[in-house]
Structure formats: C-alpha cells, structure tokens
Amino acid sequence: MATGTADTTIGAARAASPTTQRVQATLARRRAAETRFRLIGLSAVILGIGLVALLFASILSRGLPAFWQATLTLEVYIDPEIVDVSPAPDAAAFDSQAAYEEAFLGWQTELARTNWGRVLRNALLAYLPPEAAESGRAVEGLIASNERFELRALIQEDPGLIGETITFQGLADANIDVWVKGNIDRSLPDDRLPLTSDQRAWVEILLEQGVLTQEFASSLLFNVDSRSSPASAGLAGAFVGSLFMMLIVIVLSVPIGVAAAIYLEEFAPRNRFTDLIEVNINNLAAVPSIVFGLLGAAVFINWFRLPLSAPLVGGLVLTLMTLPTVIIATRSTLRAIPPSIRQAAIGLGASRVQTVAHHVLPLAVPGILTGAIIGVAQALGETAPLLLIGMSAFVAQVPASPMDASTALPVQIYLWQGNELRNFFEARTSAAIIVLLALLLSLNTIAIILRKRFEKRW
Incomplete structure (x- = not known):
C-alpha cells in the first residue's frame, strides 16, 4: 500500500509539473490543428463536388428540354x-x-x-x-x-x-x-x-x-x-469535324509526344542544350491557346496553303498545343518508374533500348494514357485557336474528309450562344455542351479502359 501511494504521488507530481503541462498543451494544439486541417480539406472537397454538381445540374436543366x-x-x-x-x-x-x-x-x-x-x-x-x-x-x-x-x-x-x-x-x-x-x-x-x-x-x-x-x-x-431554318439547326457537321480533329490529335500528338519524352528522359545527354529544350517545353505548356491559332494560320494556311476551315488544319494546331502536355506527363511517369527495374534489366544483359522498350515503357503505359487523356480533353474544348483558322465560318454540310470545310463543337457552342434568337438557342447551346461532354467522357472512358488493361504492379 505504501508503494502504491508513493507511485500515485509521483505521477501526480509529474502531471502537475510545468514541463508536462506544456507538452500536453502543445499536443492539444497539434491535435486541434490537425482536426481543423482535416475539416478544411473535407470542406474544400465537398465545396468542389458541390460546385461541379451545380454546374452539371445547370447544364442539364437547361439543355435536356x-x-x-x-x-x-x-x-x-x-x-x-x-x-x-x-x-x-x-x-x-x-x-x-x-x-x-x-x-x-x-x-x-x-x-x-x-x-x-x-x-x-x-x-x-x-x-x-x-x-x-x-x-x-x-x-x-x-x-x-x-x-x-x-x-x-x-x-x-x-x-x-x-x-x-x-x-x-x-x-x-x-x-x-x-x-x-x-x-x-x-x-x-x-x-x-x-x-x-x-x-x-x-x-x-x-x-x-x-x-x-x-x-x-x-x-x-x-x-x-x-440559318434559314433555326428550328432544324443541328450538330452533325460540328460533331464530325470534332471527331476528325480528335483523331488527328491522337494519331500525331500521342506518338510524337511519347517518343520525345522517352528520348529526353532516357537517352538525351544532360547538357545546356537539353536543359534549354526542357525549359521551352515547360514554357509552351503555359502559352495561351490563341497563340497556337496564330501560328497555325501563319504556317499551315498562309505557308503550306492548306484549306481554310479544314479539320486537318484544326487537328494540326491542336496537336501543337497538346504536345507539351503529353511530353510533360509522360516524363513524369517515366521518372516514377523505380531505377531498380532499369538496373536489373541492364544487369541481366539488356541494352538501353531493350530496357526501355520491354521493361520501363510497359509499366509507364497507364501514366502515358493519363497524360493523353488530359491533352485530348484540353484540345477537345478549345475554341480560340479554331476561330483564327476560319472554323467559325458557316458550313451547311457534314465533312466527308479532314480536308473538307467544317466547324467544331466548341465553335458551334460559341456561335449559338451569340445567336439573336436567344430564347431558342440558349437551351440548344446547353444541349450542345451536353453532346460535347458526352464525346469527352466517351474518349476518356476508352482511355481509362485501356489504362486498366495495361496496368501492371511492381
């Protein structure tokens, strides 16, 4: 009994000491700060989801009718x-x-x-x-x-x-x-x-x-x-034009961007020249899209004499705009591959090219597809560069090839939003946005399915 009473007295004395009180106060403040941080983070997530839900609800409520x-x-x-x-x-x-x-x-x-x-x-x-x-x-x-x-x-x-x-x-x-x-x-x-x-x-x-x-x-x-019959105006021409442009973007930007990223990350020597290239790629990713439209009008239309308002020109312009995004995302994915995989392959006698092609690249495919999704989604919603290459012109036919005159879904949305028959085209504009989002979600779904199929764990 005497020993237990002594331990209790010592514990009470320690609890009452200034040092213990300061430690407990510090812990209480840290726990309170962590709780506030979690609440702020949760509130930010809920607010973001709420705003996105509000946006979609607004678009659907206006566009579905x-x-x-x-x-x-x-x-x-x-x-x-x-x-x-x-x-x-x-x-x-x-x-x-x-x-x-x-x-x-x-x-x-x-x-x-x-x-x-x-x-x-x-x-x-x-x-x-x-x-x-x-x-x-x-x-x-x-x-x-x-x-x-x-x-x-x-x-x-x-x-x-x-x-x-x-x-x-x-x-x-x-x-x-x-x-x-x-x-x-x-x-x-x-x-x-x-x-x-x-x-x-x-x-x-x-x-x-x-x-x-x-x-x-x-x-x-x-x-x-x-224009003569607003009630029968539709999206067929703009939809096909957007599809042609997206096919061009996917066929050009993804292979070229991935190849450039692999070279810069795995094979290029580290010197001032490659550093300059990396800086310029990062800068190009932040260049306003309208600048790419000016570049496309000057090079593809004025110099190469490609047809005005053609999906081919729009696809080439959007490819230039998408390349920096694909390169940066692919390089980040390649950096995330553990160096031990490269070292093990080289240690077993594989060449540098074999190591990248047979070991690094297959593991990087999910991340590469993620970068492609981001780049294509950005290109699909762009309007400013397409306006500068003439895709805002009125085209009353469905393009049969990428060389035919056409418009695109974002441009059609822009044109309908400014139509003088506002009461009619306001709902139609929201409906066009729904079609654009459906196309975007379809492309993203295909990319996600491919990403899941090629995904590997290490």
Whole structure:
C-alpha cells in the first residue's frame, strides 16, 4: 500500500509539473490543428463536388428540354394540281447513263419549282378555323421552313405518293417551340411578341387537337447548322469535324509526344542544350491557346496553303498545343518508374533500348494514357485557336474528309450562344455542351479502359 501511494504521488507530481503541462498543451494544439486541417480539406472537397454538381445540374436543366421539340403531325394531301411535274424518268428507257442523269436532273428541277409551302399550308388549314385561309403567310409560319425540303425529298424518293394523303411529321417554327415551352414572357405587348395573336390562337387549337406535340429532336443530332431554318439547326457537321480533329490529335500528338519524352528522359545527354529544350517545353505548356491559332494560320494556311476551315488544319494546331502536355506527363511517369527495374534489366544483359522498350515503357503505359487523356480533353474544348483558322465560318454540310470545310463543337457552342434568337438557342447551346461532354467522357472512358488493361504492379 505504501508503494502504491508513493507511485500515485509521483505521477501526480509529474502531471502537475510545468514541463508536462506544456507538452500536453502543445499536443492539444497539434491535435486541434490537425482536426481543423482535416475539416478544411473535407470542406474544400465537398465545396468542389458541390460546385461541379451545380454546374452539371445547370447544364442539364437547361439543355435536356432542347432534346424535345415542338413537332407537327399532319395529314398531307400531295395535290397533283400543285405538284404538277412530269413522271419520274426510268433508267431503262434511256440509251446511256448520261441521258438518264440529264433527264433526272430536269425532273428534280421541276420538283424544286413546286410550291411545297402551299402543300403544307393546305394541310395545316384542315385543322384551323376557316378564316385562317385569309392569312396564308402566317399559317406557313407555323412550320419550320426546312420542312418544305424534307417533304420534297420524300416525294423525290417515292414519286408514287403524288395524289395520295400521307402522314408527315415536321418541326414547328422556332418561335412556336419557344412559345409552347414557356420561354417567352407572355405578358409582353403584342408588338414585342414573336407570334401574332392569330398564330397564338392557332397554336392553342393545334395543341388541343394533338397535332402539335413535343417529340424527340433527332434533328439536333443528325442535321447540320441552318440559318434559314433555326428550328432544324443541328450538330452533325460540328460533331464530325470534332471527331476528325480528335483523331488527328491522337494519331500525331500521342506518338510524337511519347517518343520525345522517352528520348529526353532516357537517352538525351544532360547538357545546356537539353536543359534549354526542357525549359521551352515547360514554357509552351503555359502559352495561351490563341497563340497556337496564330501560328497555325501563319504556317499551315498562309505557308503550306492548306484549306481554310479544314479539320486537318484544326487537328494540326491542336496537336501543337497538346504536345507539351503529353511530353510533360509522360516524363513524369517515366521518372516514377523505380531505377531498380532499369538496373536489373541492364544487369541481366539488356541494352538501353531493350530496357526501355520491354521493361520501363510497359509499366509507364497507364501514366502515358493519363497524360493523353488530359491533352485530348484540353484540345477537345478549345475554341480560340479554331476561330483564327476560319472554323467559325458557316458550313451547311457534314465533312466527308479532314480536308473538307467544317466547324467544331466548341465553335458551334460559341456561335449559338451569340445567336439573336436567344430564347431558342440558349437551351440548344446547353444541349450542345451536353453532346460535347458526352464525346469527352466517351474518349476518356476508352482511355481509362485501356489504362486498366495495361496496368501492371511492381
């Protein structure tokens, strides 16, 4: 009992000593600082995730409605008195292919001269009050102007439809779509509204009859851009242009960047010249992208005379911009490979090239793919350099090759954002952003799958 009491007395004396108290106070402050640091870090992560979620929620909430568009489903009578054309030429009735093509071209000209707007107007009048016939132009304004060409293409494909009644589904005018979705302040005076009072009344009638409905807007994905018919403007040309550019970037920047990084990291001697190269590569990674656009316009267009607005030029410019990122990321990956692997391979008699090719490079593939993902993602979203090489020009066709004129998804987003029909194109701009993000995520998914497949542990 005496010994236990003595130990207790000594422990109490130590606990009460100034040194012990200072140590305990220091530990308490350190624990409190660690707790605050963890809370700050956790708060930063939560804030970052929240802001990203808010961004995606904003884009989705604005863009998803654009994938559904006001559509008119009409019973259209192909009146022979209006579609007054000669019978379609039969190839078997001509002695040569040239004669048939000439006759077919003349028949196409007859179709083009037909008043297809009148055919559609007559179909619409069947659902509207009789007095609507006095406002022919206003009635035709209910349907997108591009639908006249769609109807003509349908008859050109099957001339036997002339004289028949067909079910035709066409896009409503852009202002009709905006009005139906409620993107216009309906309390504005009549002179500030895009629709006349008669058109607004007709829209309500068509909605009640089920003629005007919201359907999936396939035109957004499969049509090209249009200035004459905003309702039918789509992303097909810009999407294919971006794909061509990304293929060029992947084919050029990844092999060249990886080869340059391997040489600089594994084979290049350490001297002032290689130091200068490394400094310049690091500086190029920080150069504004618009400078690469100026370089591309000066070299590829003015000097090499490559076609303006071509995906080939855009891909070359983006390749130059992406190379520093790929080189830096690849070199960092190579440095992370343990030196013991190189030493073991050389010790077993492998040459320097064999060591890199058979031991170092396979282990570095996941990191190299990560650098490629970063570089391609950066290139896919660039707009400024593409504007300087003419890819902001209006192109109403899908490019068939990298040499054809085209635009790109970021440029199309930029153009739509500045369109004067803002109420309609604001949602369409967000929809284009969704398509761009989907393309980016698809490319990243492919790269991640490849990275996982080649990943090795040591």
